[in-house]
Amino acid sequence: xxxxxxxxxxxxxxxxxxxxxxxxxxxxxxxxxxxxxxxxxxxxxxxxxxxxxxxxxxxxxxxxxxxxxxxxxxxxxxxxxxxxxxxxxxxxxxxxxxxxxxxxxxxxxxxxxxxxxxxxxxxxxxxxxxxxxxxxxxxxxxxxxxxxxxxxxxxxxxxxxxxxxxxxxxxxxxxxxxxxxxxxxxxxxxxxxxxxxxxxxxxxxxxxxxxxxxxxxxxxxxxxxxxxxxxxxxxxxxxxxxxxxxxxxxxxxxxxxxxxxxxxxxxxxxxxxxxxxxxxxxxxxxxxxxxxxxxxxxxxxxxxxxxxxxxxxxxxxxxxxxxxxxxxxxxxxxxxxxxxxxxxxxxxxxxxxxxxxxxxxxxxxxxxxxxxxxxxxxxxxxxxxxxxxxxxxxxxxxxxxxxxxxxxxxxxxxxxxxxxxxxxxxxxxxxxxxxxxxxxxxxxxxxxxxxxxxxxxxxxxxxxxx
RNA sequence: CGGGGUGUGGCCCAGUUGGUAGGGCACUUGGUUUGGGACCAAGACGCCGUGAGUUCGAGUCUCACCACUCCGACCA
Numbered sequence: 001x002x003x004x005x006x007x008x009x010x011x012x013x014x015x016x017x018x019x020x021x022x023x024x025x026x027x028x029x030x031x032x033x034x035x036x037x038x039x040x041x042x043x044x045x046x047x048x049x050x051x052x053x054x055x056x057x058x059x060x061x062x063x064x065x066x067x068x069x070x071x072x073x074x075x076x077x078x079x080x081x082x083x084x085x086x087x088x089x090x091x092x093x094x095x096x097x098x099x100x101x102x103x104x105x106x107x108x109x110x111x112x113x114x115x116x117x118x119x120x121x122x123x124x125x126x127x128x129x130x131x132x133x134x135x136x137x138x139x140x141x142x143x144x145x146x147x148x149x150x151x152x153x154x155x156x157x158x159x160x161x162x163x164x165x166x167x168x169x170x171x172x173x174x175x176x177x178x179x180x181x182x183x184x185x186x187x188x189x190x191x192x193x194x195x196x197x198x199x200x201x202x203x204x205x206x207x208x209x210x211x212x213x214x215x216x217x218x219x220x221x222x223x224x225x226x227x228x229x230x231x232x233x234x235x236x237x238x239x240x241x242x243x244x245x246x247x248x249x250x251x252x253x254x255x256x257x258x259x260x261x262x263x264x265x266x267x268x269x270x271x272x273x274x275x276x277x278x279x280x281x282x283x284x285x286x287x288x289x290x291x292x293x294x295x296x297x298x299x300x301x302x303x304x305x306x307x308x309x310x311x312x313x314x315x316x317x318x319x320x321x322x323x324x325x326x327x328x329x330x331x332x333x334x335x336x337x338x339x340x341x342x343x344x345x346x347x348x349x350x351x352x353x354x355x356x357x358x359x360x361x362x363x364x365x366x367x368x369x370x371x372x373x374x375x376x377x378x379x380x381x382x383x384x385x386x387x388x389x390x391x392x393x394x395x396x397x398x399x400x401x402x403x404x405x406x407x408x409x410x411x412x413x414x415x416x417x418x419x420x421x422x423x424x425x426x427x428x429x430x431x432x433x434x435x436x437x438x439x440x441x442x443x444x445x446x447x448x449x450x451x452x453x454x455x456x457x458x459x460x461x462x463x464x465x466x
Numbered sequence: 467c468g469g470g471g472u473g474u475g476g477c478c479c480a481g482u483u484g485g486u487a488g489g490g491c492a493c494u495u496g497g498u499u500u501g502g503g504a505c506c507a508a509g510a511c512g513c514c515g516u517g518a519g520u521u522c523g524a525g526u527c528u529c530a531c532c533a534c535u536c537c538g539a540c541c542a
Contacts, residue, residue, distance in 0.1 A: 323501095
């Protein structure tokens with residue numbers, strides 16, 4: 001599509017008024033239009049969390065160093081990228097505090113305090129907040145030093161319950177991505193080397209951007225009782241025996257906005273899925289100075305507000321300017337209404353994704369909008385799915401992977417793996433692609449590992465990632 | 467953290483051998499326009515990323531720092 005995908009991406013986040021840069025590296029201002037997308041994502045997801053029994057809480061943003069250090073793998077994973085608070089006013093703190101990179105330790109400390117009996121379980125908590133990770137390379141939405149997210153943290157009586165929760169939330173994410181973001185994802189398990197610091201297993205949904213690079217769109221972790229043992233989270237079961245809880249955590253971030261941009265955007269700008277578009281329909285009056293045009297356009301806007309997120313642009317920019325502007329901003333549907341339409345009691349509906357024009361009588365416009373929004377959603381989903389399918393290649397050897405990359409460019413590579421980390425590293429070194437996930441839906445490509453030729457254990461998706 | 471590139475009105479960029487800053491777009495006002503980024507006229511907007519240095523004099527030369535950006539390694 002574009003000569004320079006990376007440049008196209010950074011241009012779009014600025015031109016569509018999603019963000020502005022701030023004077024702190026890697027920290028962005030999320031502008032009203034960008035934040036409105038996040039609010040829609042948040043509202044939709046939050047409803048799904050509530051429907052599955054979760055409650056929202058808020059944890060502090062500071063973690064004492066000693067608390068962060070309680071679980072060994074966890075601190076090793078996160079310590080290199082945390083920001084530290086060393087002073088309160090002019091006083092040096094006795095113990096420095098890190099700004100949360102994630103809140104497992106805080107939830108654990110709290111759960112240790114409030115969980116005593118099997119009757120207290122499960123606890124299904126979630127929080128919406130921001131976290132800080134001192135990244136070296138930063139990019140709007142995809143990798144910023146502070147980012148917004150939600151983190152669910154749950155404690156359960158049994159391992160089975162916790163595993164079930166991990167899978168449930170992975171499915172909630174996948175359904176949300178497919179239904180609301182119109183973005184197909186691959187559900188899978190991360191390899192040992194790629195899993196979350198402190199987890200027993202990490203599951204993820206992986207999406208493919210239309211430049212062929214993979215993006216991790218959400219994760220769900222099963223912790224077993226490792227954190228429970230480190231933090232002393234115990235309960236008395238029915239036999240009055242002390243047991244450790246089993247835990248999960250799961251999260252998605254503002255990176256999803258980056259995923260939307262890179263899944264659906266085109267050379268004219270953003271294309272927003274109707275479910276999360278801040279404006280679903282923009283009304284553009286044509287020849288608005290002529291008698292009756294603005295009145296009719298305003299009347300139509302008010303009427304549509306009952307059912308849709310609608311905006312009218314009655315600024316005195318030219319219609320052509322407005323068309324381009326709202327295409328850049330990815331508004332799914334545009335209504336043009338001018339003297340010619342008013343005469344015929346109709347208006348013009350134009351789809352953002354294919355610019356298809358429909359002349360619609362004003363009488364049944366609501367149902368027509370509903371139909372077109374649905375069609376657009378299906379159509380951009382199918383387009384993204386086709387991209388995913390067309391850019392997924394099965395390979396049996398390292399040479400085949402290199403040949404595919406050379407011939408087809410980036411994409412997902414499906415290949416078998418023996419499960420040995422050495423092979424994972426070697427494939428990365430020889431081809432540049434890393435493991436993305438071991439898909440839940442396994443396929444048989446060959447009998448032997450793509451790298452060492454020993455018997456294969458899994459089929460793995462490989463790729464270059466954002 | 468390594469390697470490139472960039473930093474000049476809000477945005478995109480000119481700026482010669484060092485001599486005190488310019489264009490287009492956007493903005494304001496008035497008028498004409500309006501079905502794919504309209505036009506005319508008048509106006510307003512600058513510590514040239516920051517800090518040191520060289521010089522009679524620095525946007526321009528030197529050094530340091532900061533930010534953005536692209537390509538790697540690491541990560542949601």
